[in-house]
Amino acid sequence: MYKIVRKEVLNETVELMEVIAPFVARKCEPGQFIMLCVEPDGERIPLTIADFDRERETVTIIYQVVGYSTRKLSEKNVGDSIEEFVGPLGKAAPLPSAKKVLGIGGGVGIAPLYPQLRKLKENGADVDCILGGQNKDYIIMKDQMEAICANVHYASDDGSIGSKGFVTTPLEKLLDEGESYDLVIAIGPLPMMKAICHITKKHNIKTNVSLNPIMIDGTGMCGGCRVTVGNETKFACVDGPDFDGHLVDFDEAMLRQGMYKEEEHKCRLERK
Amino acid sequence: MRNNSLTKTPIPVQDPKVRNQNFDEVALGYTRDQAIEEAKRCLHCKHKPCVKGCPVNVPIPEFIQAIIDEDFEQAYEIITAENSLPAICGRVCPQENQCEGKCVRAIKGESVGIGRLERFVADEHMKNVKIENAKKEASKKGKVAVVGSGPAGLSCASELAKMGYEVTIFEVLHKTGGVLTYGIPEFRLPKDLVQKEIDLVKSLGVEIKTNVLVGQSITIDELMEEGYEAVFVGSGAGLPRFMNIEGENLNGVYSANEFLTRVNLMKAYEKDSPTPVKVGKNTVVVGGGNVAMDAARTAKRLGSENVYIVYRRGEEELPARAEEIEHAKEEGIIFKLLNNPTKIHGKDGMVTSVECIEMELGQPDESGRRRPIAKEGSEFEITADSIIIAIGQNPNPLIRQTTPGLDTHSWGGIIVEEETMETSKDDVYAGGDAVTGAATVILAMGAGKKAAKAIDNKLQNK
Ligand SMILES: Cc1cc2nc3c(=O)[nH]c(=O)nc-3n(C[C@H](O)[C@H](O)[C@H](O)COP(=O)(O)OP(=O)(O)OC[C@H]3O[C@@H](n4cnc5c(N)ncnc54)[C@H](O)[C@@H]3O)c2cc1C
Numbered sequence: 001m002y003k004i005v006r007k008e009v010l011n012e013t014v015e016l017m018e019v020i021a022p023f024v025a026r027k028c029e030p031g032q033f034i035m036l037c038v039e040p041d042g043e044r045i046p047l048t049i050a051d052f053d054r055e056r057e058t059v060t061i062i063y064q065v066v067g068y069s070t071r072k073l074s075e076k077n078v079g080d081s082i083e084e085f086v087g088p089l090g091k092a093a094p095l096p097s098a099k100k101v102l103g104i105g106g107g108v109g110i111a112p113l114y115p116q117l118r119k120l121k122e123n124g125a126d127v128d129c130i131l132g133g134q135n136k137d138y139i140i141m142k143d144q145m146e147a148i149c150a151n152v153h154y155a156s157d158d159g160s161i162g163s164k165g166f167v168t169t170p171l172e173k174l175l176d177e178g179e180s181y182d183l184v185i186a187i188g189p190l191p192m193m194k195a196i197c198h199i200t201k202k203h204n205i206k207t208n209v210s211l212n213p214i215m216i217d218g219t220g221m222c223g224g225c226r227v228t229v230g231n232e233t234k235f236a237c238v239d240g241p242d243f244d245g246h247l248v249d250f251d252e253a254m255l256r257q258g259m260y261k262e263e264e265h266k267c268r269l270e271r272k
Numbered sequence: 273m274r275n276n277s278l279t280k281t282p283i284p285v286q287d288p289k290v291r292n293q294n295f296d297e298v299a300l301g302y303t304r305d306q307a308i309e310e311a312k313r314c315l316h317c318k319h320k321p322c323v324k325g326c327p328v329n330v331p332i333p334e335f336i337q338a339i340i341d342e343d344f345e346q347a348y349e350i351i352t353a354e355n356s357l358p359a360i361c362g363r364v365c366p367q368e369n370q371c372e373g374k375c376v377r378a379i380k381g382e383s384v385g386i387g388r389l390e391r392f393v394a395d396e397h398m399k400n401v402k403i404e405n406a407k408k409e410a411s412k413k414g415k416v417a418v419v420g421s422g423p424a425g426l427s428c429a430s431e432l433a434k435m436g437y438e439v440t441i442f443e444v445l446h447k448t449g450g451v452l453t454y455g456i457p458e459f460r461l462p463k464d465l466v467q468k469e470i471d472l473v474k475s476l477g478v479e480i481k482t483n484v485l486v487g488q489s490i491t492i493d494e495l496m497e498e499g500y501e502a503v504f505v506g507s508g509a510g511l512p513r514f515m516n517i518e519g520e521n522l523n524g525v526y527s528a529n530e531f532l533t534r535v536n537l538m539k540a541y542e543k544d545s546p547t548p549v550k551v552g553k554n555t556v557v558v559g560g561g562n563v564a565m566d567a568a569r570t571a572k573r574l575g576s577e578n579v580y581i582v583y584r585r586g587e588e589e590l591p592a593r594a595e596e597i598e599h600a601k602e603e604g605i606i607f608k609l610l611n612n613p614t615k616i617h618g619k620d621g622m623v624t625s626v627e628c629i630e631m632e633l634g635q636p637d638e639s640g641r642r643r644p645i646a647k648e649g650s651e652f653e654i655t656a657d658s659i660i661i662a663i664g665q666n667p668n669p670l671i672r673q674t675t676p677g678l679d680t681h682s683w684g685g686i687i688v689e690e691e692t693m694e695t696s697k698d699d700v701y702a703g704g705d706a707v708t709g710a711a712t713v714i715l716a717m718g719a720g721k722k723a724a725k726a727i728d729n730k731l732q733n734k
């Protein structure tokens with residue numbers, strides 16, 4: 001059992017939890033993730049490690065309540081425990097020595113983006129970012145990002161913050177204005193990452209993305225998380241979850257992610 | 273009063289038409305009288321050929337004698353002196369190639385039902401035993417870490433605990449048992465029985481830490497630094513192989529591991545399980561081993577109407593246990609032997625059919641089995657909503673990648689000294705599927721036991 005020591009509500013659907021998990025906290029690096037079961041015989045769901053504290057032996061997760069298991073998770077409070085919590089899983093994000101980096105985060109994708117940008121900053125890079133979401137209340141971690149980024153650009157569906165529309169709008173604008181980056185890190189929904197890669201490829205900027213296919217075990221045992229990268233089949237849970245975005249077959253990834261959509265969203269929410 | 277019957281005393285089984293709708297155990301096990309009747313078929317051969325066929329040398333005629341004497345506890349003691357998981361081995365050992373394959377009675381008629389008797393003895397014991405809590409004595413002999421709680425890890429841990437070592441098993445999944453828990457289905461190996469066998473191992477004082485991925489959560493070198501004097505790696509062969517054919521990443525194509533894990537570990541067969549699994553009307557399972565049989569029979573139970581086994585060699589070459597093949601046929605699984613999938617077709621990302629080609633057998637290859645050759649122009653299609661690939665597993669590369677100094681074969685198996693199971697790295701031992709590639713429960717247990725002896729030897733002579 002893994003005890004919850006902190007819980008914050010970041011917005012209507014996104015929450016943060018800090019959990020005591022010594023084996024994870026001692027070793028994890030940005031880009032890695034955990035899998036948890038909220039209850040005995042629950043579903044194993046993957047969540048990115050948003051932060052960690054080696055001394056207190058805690059790990060922070062930030063999750064969006066989208067379905068059955070994340071709803072169950074959100075019912076837990078400080079002092080309660082999570083049944084199972086395993087990690088760190090996956091490879092640490094490849095953080096090449098880049099001079100100027102642009103991070104692009106959409107929705108809860110901002111959470112896993114933050115520790116990567118922070119690490120790059122610590123390694124001496126100049127860091128900018130574009131954060132996107134439905135409206136200004138849905139964009140999380142603004143303060144933390146403002147603290148480490150020289151420039152923070154926003155995009156929202158309703159224009160309540162930054163430019164109206166998708167994160168690709170400010171991205172295209174920046175690049176058209178002659179801004180140059182030697183690395184882009186994009187984390188968010190698949191269509192967003194696909195659109196970004198389309199643009200950065202034209203500008204020849206190396207782009208890392210973080211894939212989130214459906215996972216069962218997270219250890220390379222089931223192959224359910226397979227994705228095609230550079231025409232090769234990779235298991236996102238052990239070979240990733242971060243990959244060179246220009247090599248990812250996004251169309252296939254989107255089809256595969258949709259596999260259980262119906263069941264999960266409809267019946268399972270109704271069942272509750 | 274010997275029983276001279278040429279055939280085994282029949283074991284009661286659930287009716288095939290009923291059982292292919294449920295997940296309850298297929299074979300129901302002997303009653304006391306049936307067990308004694310079968311035990312009386314044993315000739316108590318002096319040279320004990322059956323024992324030579326058993327990878328862990330269970331004293332077979334001795335335990336059979338105890339059954340005849342109706343001293344079932346004594347029989348249990350005799351078996352467990354050599355085999356710590358008899359309820360499991362009695363059910364899943366490929367007996368026809370092992371103990372029973374060497375039985376003198378098999379020369380004319382059927383062998384003694386050694387597996388069934390072993391299972392009976394273990395079940396009888398389990399019915400009566402009260403599992404006590406770990407009687408944790410101060411460790412006298414030192415600390416050993418075991419990676420993986422499958423049969424290899426469990427048998428190594430229990431042997432070492434019996435010798436007086438303080439043993440900790442590290443397991444990445446949230447449940448223990450390895451393939452016994454996530455792979456082999458409930459209807460063949462009930463999970464509460466597996467759990468009971470594991471509780472017995474725990475009662476010897478073995479500690480099991482779940483949710484720890486050795487190599488990531490902690491490395492083998494770090495375990496050594498923490499004071500473990502030896503490490504046994506029993507991490508199994510969990511990495512599924514795919515065929516690398518077109519359409520393999522379509523939705524509806526599963527590895528057997530994914531399919532069986534969803535069902536066994538995550539209980540997807542229960543109506544209100546939070547983990548879903550999808551099977552349609554037509555399921556094609558590729559492969560001919562135990563894993564393929566389990567996947568096919570599971571799909572049938574989940575409601576798939578037509579379940580096919582597509583295997584590229586013939587009936588003779590099917591590697592599955594004889595009993596599983598027979599049970600699968602009885603349950604209505606359709607065998608498409610001498611066929612090989614070449615391409616998977618789909619629509620909107622979902623599987624619609626699989627294209628196969630007929631095969632014929634040529635000359636024997638390196639493995640001694642006749643090599644399948646495609647018959648030009650014989651392609652045909654099978655309509656399918658799900659395809660389950662069960663063509664084998666390799667060892668997971670994680671331990672190899674995170675343990676400097678640990679030598680492995682090019683296909684991933686850890687290289688060991690055959691006598692001691694010691695690896696190229698000092699004080700690190702390995703056994704089971706991690707060393708051999710996908711094999712059997714009893715071989716994994718035998719390896720764990722061998723390693724325990726060698727670890728004891730090494731640590732005592734330090
Ligand atoms: C490596 C990785 C890191 C992730 N990190 C985060 C994170 O930091 N924060 C966050 O909010 N979400 C993250 N996700 C997504 C998160 O795992 C899913 O939102 C969660 O599993 C949904 O579970 P549910 O039962 O609440 O929803 P469900 O009702 O089960 O499903 C809703 C949708 O979530 C997706 N999903 C369902 N089960 C899984 C699964 N086992 N694995 C992956 N996706 C699934 C499917 O697309 C599904 O349609 C990550 C996913 C991966 C693979």
Ligand SMILES: Cc1cc2nc3c(=O)[nH]c(=O)nc-3n(C[C@H](O)[C@H](O)[C@H](O)COP(=O)(O)OP(=O)(O)OC[C@H]3O[C@@H](n4cnc5c(N)ncnc54)[C@H](O)[C@@H]3O)c2cc1C
Binds near residue numbers: 456711
């Ligand atoms: C579906 C199926 C049916 C089978 N049927 C039969 C049968 O009828 N008869 C038979 O004899 N054999 C059968 N087998 C084969 C048999 O189950 C295996 O040979 C046997 O389980 C191997 O034992 P093991 O201990 O080496 O590995 P496993 O049982 O694979 O156990 C390895 C354990 O190590 C854990 N692990 C792996 N890596 C790590 C890590 N880095 N850190 C921590 N833990 C880790 C895994 O999660 C797992 O629990 C079957 C296999 C399958 C998949």
Ligand code: SF4
Binds near residue numbers: 329332355372
């Ligand atoms: S352990 Fe397996 S091989 Fe050995 S006697 Fe028992 S059933 Fe036969």
Ligand code: SF4
Binds near residue numbers: 320
């Ligand atoms: S070979 Fe068969 S008959 Fe002979 S002792 Fe063994 S089990 Fe009995």
Ligand code: FES
Binds near residue numbers: 217223225237
């Ligand atoms: S989640 Fe099972 S192999 Fe990646």
